[in-house]
Ligand SMILES: Nc1ncnc2c1ncn2[C@@H]1O[C@H](COP(=O)(O)OP(=O)(O)OP(=O)(O)O)[C@@H](O)[C@H]1O
């Protein structure tokens with residue numbers, strides 16, 4: 419099964435809102451439970467905002483996936499910003515360089531089933547998350 | 553097939569020589585397509601101005617709408633499009649007003665020799681580019697109109713109400729972005745001052761997702777209210793929101809939270825009573 423990839427370029431706050439709406443729509447059509455919909459939308463909101471604020475903008479791609487046993491939703495957040503020098507530190511609850519709560523990255527990881535970061539200083543960051551239907 | 557410089561100057565001459573006929577026929581066609589929604593006098597004024605614009609662009613040597621010689625014409629086109637967008641005409645209706653120039657021109661071209669035809673096709677392309685240009689402007693203008701309206705809606709959609717003597721409430725609905733959160737916070741604090749209320753209820757029943765940004769806005773509002781001597785209660789935390797907040801790791805600390813607005817009100821009233829006695 420190869421579902422089309424929905425892609426949103428993120429360069430303004432309004433785009434973050436569009437990401438949330440798109441993820442919500444796809445989560446509903448994939449029949450995620452209300453709790454899982456809310457978790458995924460919230461994680462997407464966090465990561466898209468990081469893409470905007472720290473990555474200097476980037477792209478978000480949403481796809482329906484199927485691993486043979488279950489259906490799910492995969493989202494990739496990619497930017498060509500400064501990258502994350504110390505990933506462990508960035509993933510620590512409460513760590514922020516932008517005056518936030520410092521919970522976006524670490525919290526988003528807890529809200530999804532699979533969480534994968536690729537980052538290189540000076541090259542950018544790409545985060546892939548997946549949520550499976552129960 | 554783009555315009556050649558000599559074609560451009562011949563067309564400029566044609567637009568000059570046949571101006572009355574052309575403007576008349578053009579205005580007729582536009583009037584027909586808009587079916588009386590703009591007065592003929594108004595349309596005539598527009599086509600007259602535009603004819604001048606096309607003529608001077610071509611006379612100035614423009615063979616393409618993007619050239620410097622067509623700058624004035626582009627400005628006219630975007631004015632036209634802006635006006636139409638504000639008046640509620642569709643983008644197609646605006647573009648059709650330009651396409652009508654082609655038909656009008658066909659009427660004043662004499663004979664059907666090959667040179668004329670070539671010129672006509674090239675000029676058509678120029679007019680098509682102008683029509684597309686109005687389309688772009690139109691979309692731009694509509695977008696900014698929508699943004700303006702959204703801003704007005706934002707003002708309207710954050711009512712702070714006095715729920716009871718000493719208790720004000722703000723029901724949050726929809727996406728709480730930074731701009732809106734700022735408005736909400738200011739309104740709430742002002743209402744606390746105006747009413748001298750010791751309690752404020754922030755109801756989030758209508759918020760689809762509470763992320764760290766929303767949470768931070770709420771937390772800041774609560775702290776600011778506290779500095780003014782008022783206590784905030786957060787109500788309307790639905791199960792899916794509660795679970796998400798917990799997983800994110802957000803802590804509301806010692807802030808009172810209630811499942812419903814009614815619970816929050818009851819809680820506030822109880823507190824007021826114990827305060828008074
Ligand atoms: N895409 C990114 N590119 C570069 N640095 C990033 C990126 N995403 C996160 N970071 C870094 O990781 C830190 C932690 O991110 P996290 O989302 O957890 O917190 P925050 O955005 O600062 O605050 P919050 O999300 O709670 O509002 C950020 O402050 C930033 O320094």
Ligand SMILES: [Mg+2]
Pocket residue numbers: 464467468518521522523
């Ligand atoms: Mg963040």
